Amino acid sequence: MSAGATLRTLVSAEKEIMKLSRTDKGAVYEFQHKFRQNPNNPGLHLKQLKGDLKLWSARVSADIRAIMLHIADHEYLLIDVKSRQAVYDDLDRYSYKVNRITGGIEVIDLEPVGDSIIGRLLPPEAEPLFATITDAQLLELGVAEPLLAHVRSVTNDEELLALLELAPQLTTDVLLALYDGKSYDQVRAQVTDPVRAEDQVDPDDLLAALTRPATQVTSADEALQAMLGESFDRWQIFLHPTQRRLVERPTTGATQVGGGPGTGKTIVALHRVAHLAAMLKPGTDKPILLTTFSRNLAADLRTRLIALGGQELLARVDIVNIDKLANQVVTEYKAGYGNQVVDDNQAVDHWRTFLAEIGEKKWEAEFLNAEWVHVILGQVLNSRNDYFTARRPARGRPIVREERDEIWRLTERFTAWLDKQRVWTWRQIAAEAARLEMERAKRIEAGADPTVRHRYRHVVVDEAQDLSAAHWKMLRAMVAVGSDDMFLVGDTHQRIYDNHVTLSNLGIDIRGRSARLTLSYRTTREILAVALEMMTGEVYDDLDGGEDGLAGYRSLLRGGRPVFQGAGTWAQEMAMIAAQLRVWGNPVDGSVAICVPTRDLVAEVTAKLQDDGVQVIEIGPDGPNGGEGVHVGTMHRFKGLEYQRMIIAGVGDGLVPRQMINQYRDVEPKRYQRERQRDRSLLFVAATRARDELAVFWHGTPSPFLTHRLVRQQAA
Numbered sequence: 001m002s003a004g005a006t007l008r009t010l011v012s013a014e015k016e017i018m019k020l021s022r023t024d025k026g027a028v029y030e031f032q033h034k035f036r037q038n039p040n041n042p043g044l045h046l047k048q049l050k051g052d053l054k055l056w057s058a059r060v061s062a063d064i065r066a067i068m069l070h071i072a073d074h075e076y077l078l079i080d081v082k083s084r085q086a087v088y089d090d091l092d093r094y095s096y097k098v099n100r101i102t103g104g105i106e107v108i109d110l111e112p113v114g115d116s117i118i119g120r121l122l123p124p125e126a127e128p129l130f131a132t133i134t135d136a137q138l139l140e141l142g143v144a145e146p147l148l149a150h151v152r153s154v155t156n157d158e159e160l161l162a163l164l165e166l167a168p169q170l171t172t173d174v175l176l177a178l179y180d181g182k183s184y185d186q187v188r189a190q191v192t193d194p195v196r197a198e199d200q201v202d203p204d205d206l207l208a209a210l211t212r213p214a215t216q217v218t219s220a221d222e223a224l225q226a227m228l229g230e231s232f233d234r235w236q237i238f239l240h241p242t243q244r245r246l247v248e249r250p251t252t253g254a255t256q257v258g259g260g261p262g263t264g265k266t267i268v269a270l271h272r273v274a275h276l277a278a279m280l281k282p283g284t285d286k287p288i289l290l291t292t293f294s295r296n297l298a299a300d301l302r303t304r305l306i307a308l309g310g311q312e313l314l315a316r317v318d319i320v321n322i323d324k325l326a327n328q329v330v331t332e333y334k335a336g337y338g339n340q341v342v343d344d345n346q347a348v349d350h351w352r353t354f355l356a357e358i359g360e361k362k363w364e365a366e367f368l369n370a371e372w373v374h375v376i377l378g379q380v381l382n383s384r385n386d387y388f389t390a391r392r393p394a395r396g397r398p399i400v401r402e403e404r405d406e407i408w409r410l411t412e413r414f415t416a417w418l419d420k421q422r423v424w425t426w427r428q429i430a431a432e433a434a435r436l437e438m439e440r441a442k443r444i445e446a447g448a449d450p451t452v453r454h455r456y457r458h459v460v461v462d463e464a465q466d467l468s469a470a471h472w473k474m475l476r477a478m479v480a481v482g483s484d485d486m487f488l489v490g491d492t493h494q495r496i497y498d499n500h501v502t503l504s505n506l507g508i509d510i511r512g513r514s515a516r517l518t519l520s521y522r523t524t525r526e527i528l529a530v531a532l533e534m535m536t537g538e539v540y541d542d543l544d545g546g547e548d549g550l551a552g553y554r555s556l557l558r559g560g561r562p563v564f565q566g567a568g569t570w571a572q573e574m575a576m577i578a579a580q581l582r583v584w585g586n587p588v589d590g591s592v593a594i595c596v597p598t599r600d601l602v603a604e605v606t607a608k609l610q611d612d613g614v615q616v617i618e619i620g621p622d623g624p625n626g627g628e629g630v631h632v633g634t635m636h637r638f639k640g641l642e643y644q645r646m647i648i649a650g651v652g653d654g655l656v657p658r659q660m661i662n663q664y665r666d667v668e669p670k671r672y673q674r675e676r677q678r679d680r681s682l683l684f685v686a687a688t689r690a691r692d693e694l695a696v697f698w699h700g701t702p703s704p705f706l707t708h709r710l711v712r713q714q715a716a
C-alpha cells in the first residue's frame, strides 16, 4: 500500500473553495480525504504541471482540479481549486515565494492582478500612490516581490483595492498603513516587526516556511469540515500570523496580550485554550480555567469554545465568570453559608443605613464604601496593621493614621452588621475567596498535605482589564508559578468597571511577556477612526504600572462614514432613532442595536419604538433576551457583543459622562479623572461593537467626548 500524504490548505485557496457550490465543496472534502490516504490513488490523477517542477494538479471532480505545491516527499500544499480548463490556461499566473521578512509561503494568482492593473498605460497626469517610498523600502516592509511593479503603478483607491483583493496579508497590511499616511518607520514598527520571522529565512526552504506562523494553513480534517459546512467561521481555522504566534508560543510565565477592540484577543484566548488542552495528558479532569468578568461573556466563551473544539475540548476546561468562581471557592469552605449576595453598588445604601443607625456623621457613606471596596477588600487586607501601611492608589485625599484606625473599626462594625442582615457583596466574596486560596497555596508550598494541589495547571483570562486585585490574588493562588501558567487578554481602553491594578504587585510577573494585537477584524476603518477620535487626550495604563496606547490599531475593512447628529430635545432624538431604523429597514434579525447611557433611556426608547410598531428586545445581564427584534441596552451591556449596525443615542453632556461625577471634580480630582475615563471607555466600547454602520445621536449640548470635528460632521 502506498504511503499517505500531508495536505495542508493555504488561506487563499479557502477563498476559492468557499465560492464553489455545495456539491463541489463536498467533492473537495472527499478529495482531501482520499489524497491524504494515498496521493497515488489512480482516481486522483495526480500529475506534475508542465513547465514547473513544484506545481501539481489532481482531480477533484469531473470539472474541478486541485492545484498544489509539492513541498517535500509527502508534503503538499493546496493553493487553489480551478475548473479543469482554467488549470492549463496559463500556469505562469501562479507566483509562489517565501517572503524574506516573515518566512511564510505566499502564493499569488497574478492573472487577475494583471487584468486590472498591469498593461494599462498610466495617464501622464496620474501620480502613483506610493511614489515617495523606494522599492527597497517596500521589500524591507515585507511587500511581496512579484507585486512590486503592480504596486508602483497604482494611482487611485480603486486600483489599490483591486490589488489588495489578491495580495498576501502582509502586503495588504503594509500598503494600507502607508496609504493611511503612516511613515516607513511607523509601518515597520507597527505592521512588519510583529510578524518578522524569528529564525533566519532561507527563501528556498519551503518545508521550513510551511511551519512558520506566517504561512496561514489548516491541516485538520475537522477544520476543513467546518469550513465546508454551513456554520463556518473563519477564525476557527485561520489565525493571523501574530495571533498564531501568541497561541503557540511556549511561555516561561504569565503572559499578557493587549490590543484594541475586535483585534481577536478573545479568539487568541480560545485557541490558546485549545492549544494547551492538546498538550495535556489524557484524563477526565479540567486542568484549564477559562474565565472572564461577566456571566454573559462566560456563556459566549463556552459557545465559541464548543465551535472551536467540540465537547471533547470543553471536557477539559472549566469556564466560569470570575465572581461565580470566587463564590464557588467560598461555598466550598463554608458549606451552607446562606447570606444573600447583593450588587456592589447597593453596598453604599447599606453604609448609609448603618451610619444612620449608629449615629455616625463624621464620614460619608460614599467615601467609606470606596475605601472599603478599593483598599480594604480590593487589596485583601486582613488586619488593621496591614491597612495602616497599605497604599491607596488613586484614592484622592490622603488620610492619617488616626483616621485609618477609625475607618478600620467602622468597617469591622459594618461587616458584622451586614452579616447580621444576612447580606454580603461580590467584593466581599472575592476578597474572602482570595484569602482562602492564598492560604491553600501556602499549605501546598509548605508540602503540609500532599492531597492538596493547585486547582489548575493553566489559567486563561479574557477581559483582564475588568478584574479586581482580589480576583487576581485568587487566580494567582490557583495555579503554580511556572511555564504557561497564566495567559491574560484584555484592553485597558475598554475598562468599564472601576478596577485598577498593577499585576506585578499581585505576584503576576508579565515583564518581557506582553504583546499587542493591532489589526481589527470587526470594525471598518471609518468607524475605527471616529472611535479613536473619541479617545483623544486620555492616557491608559498597561495593567502593570506603565502606559498603553492604541498605536498601530487599524482595520482592512471599509464602509460608509458614521453619522453624527444632534437634536433639540429627547423626543426629537427618539424620532431620529426611529427614522434611522426605518432607513435600515427595521431589521429584527438581531443585526441592529441601540445603545443608550441609562436604564431609564432604555425603557423610554423601548416604549417609543413599540408604540411605532417596532419589535424590541432588551439586552439583560445574560445577553439579549431572546426572540426577534431590534436590540436595546445600556452601554455596559454591549461588552463582548457585535452588531452590523448600531445607534448610540443620548451622547449628550450630562449623560456621557454622567453628571454626578462632577461632584468629585474639586474634592477628589483623581476619582473624577477615573470616573470620566470610565465613561469615555464605555462610549469607546459601544462604538466599536458596530461592524458596518454607526450613528451617534444626542440632544442639547453634545458630549465633550465628541470632538468639534465629529460634531461638525452632522452639517457636512
Ligand SMILES: Nc1ncnc2c1ncn2[C@@H]1O[C@H](COP(=O)(O)OP(=O)(O)OP(=O)(O)O)[C@@H](O)[C@H]1O
Pocket (backbone or CB within 6 Å): 233, 234, 235, 238, 239, 240, 243, 259, 260, 261, 262, 263, 264, 265, 266, 267, 268, 491, 494, 520, 521, 522, 640, 642, 688
Ligand atoms: N483570525 C481571524 N480570522 C477571522 N476573523 C477573526 C479573526 N480573529 C478575530 N476575528 C473576528 O473578529 C471579531 C473580533 O474578535 P474578538 O472578539 O476575539 O476580538 P477582541 O479583541 O476580543 O474584541 P473586544 O476587545 O472588542 O472584546 C470576531 O467577529 C472574530 O470572529
